[in-house]
Amino acid sequence: MSTSVIKHIKPLGFPWETQDPFLFCAYHRDEYPKGNASMGVDFEQLKGRNTGSDFTRRDGWRMYHGANIPGFPYHPHRGFETITINKEGVVDHSDSLGGAGRFMAGDVQWMTAGRGIQHSEMFPLINTEKRNPLEIFQIWLNLPKASKMVEPHYKMLWNEDIPVIKHTDQSGRLTSIQVIAGKINNVSALEPTPDSWASDSKNAIGVYTVSMEANANWILPKTSDQANRSIFFYKGDHIKIETQTILHNNIIELKAHENITIQNGSQDAYFLILEGKPIEEPVVQHGPFVMNTQEEIIQAMKDYGETHFGGWPWPDTEVVHPRNKGRFALHSNGIEEIK
Structure with a gap:
């Protein structure tokens, strides 16, 4: 086994x-x-x-x-x-x-x-x-x-x-983690929408974007043993998990209840990480x-x-806002956020 x-x-x-x-x-x-x-x-x-x-x-x-x-x-x-x-x-x-x-x-x-x-x-x-x-x-x-x-x-x-974790390993190499959903160590994400599957922490939803400097090392901490976990390695050269060398443009499905040590290769590497407890209902x-x-x-x-x-x-199907509008969010209740 x-x-x-x-x-x-x-x-x-x-x-x-x-x-x-x-x-x-x-x-x-x-x-x-x-x-x-x-x-x-x-x-x-x-x-x-x-x-x-x-x-x-x-x-x-x-x-x-x-x-x-x-x-x-x-x-x-x-x-x-x-x-x-x-x-x-x-x-x-x-x-x-x-x-x-x-x-x-x-x-x-x-x-x-x-x-x-x-x-x-x-x-x-x-x-x-x-x-x-x-x-x-x-x-x-x-x-x-x-x-x-x-x-x-x-x-x-x-x-x-959005919380961002900056982790420096023993060699001074940096890993940055944007915590979009879930929790890593003591850093929790912002609240999602109220009725989201992610709104209940028991569902262990994690959404993270990660960048690692060349030759950096980082440990993705364990989560619920009921969760599924995937790393999408979309940019870089190669990484090593345990003794396995994995090239970019691959999905790595992992055990969620284990700490995952990632050793990056000779180029900066970029990942999306998704994890969460399955709903386990029919999907049509x-x-x-x-x-x-x-x-x-x-x-x-x-x-x-x-x-x-x-x-x-x-008035249009391809709606775009004025060129100089900047970042904003207009909600259905009429409240507008301007950033």
Whole structure:
């Protein structure tokens, strides 16, 4: 019987494969060009692209479902949550409840779709004199049956408020950990949305982004023995866990109730870590709806057809905010945060 802390190693794909209670993670890295007057892409640069469904990383970037501005025009969700982590670039949010916002590098948006919401996530190219690189993660976190029809809610976790652990090893090498959800040692994350699966600490949800200097060493502390744990090693050269050397572009599934010693290789390394207690309920997904049964999916489609989850209060499908707006969050109750 093996005593290794490593359970599985598998290559990253698109989207990234996750473990219960997570549904998947989409990692986007795009080297967008200079923006035009509309914060979009010039017509000449769109030639030959399947605009509206462009997932080919030609010239280092994709339009996704955007026709003029990259991103995801309005679309519905029901039955789960999205956690959008911004590492570089600009994301503009708008939703069917009248909420809106702009968030940038280091910021995180947490949205519980619950019974239903429409939203758009666009990537405005605000720089006209230089390129507009974008790097984000969007994580889909499932909800249990008891919470699938809660009221939708979104909140911002702003960069300057999110706890960051700076660990220096015995050789003076630095590891930085952004604690988005959960707890590492004595450092706890900000509160998620009220009805999130992460709102109960017994569910042991952890979401962390980690950077390690070359040759750094760091110990990821153990968590609940009921949790699943995955490290997504998306940038770097190699790391070593126990005696196993692991190259970048791999997912490492680990025992959650063990301390994990990570030895980095000769280049800076970057990870996303997801861990949490599984929900262990049936999952039936149809596009943007995630429920427990096929009948519930059919009902979600019917409800959306009849109500459009509140409609769309914005004049455009590709909603972007004024170029000079800066970071903000407008909530459905009319309260606006300005950063």
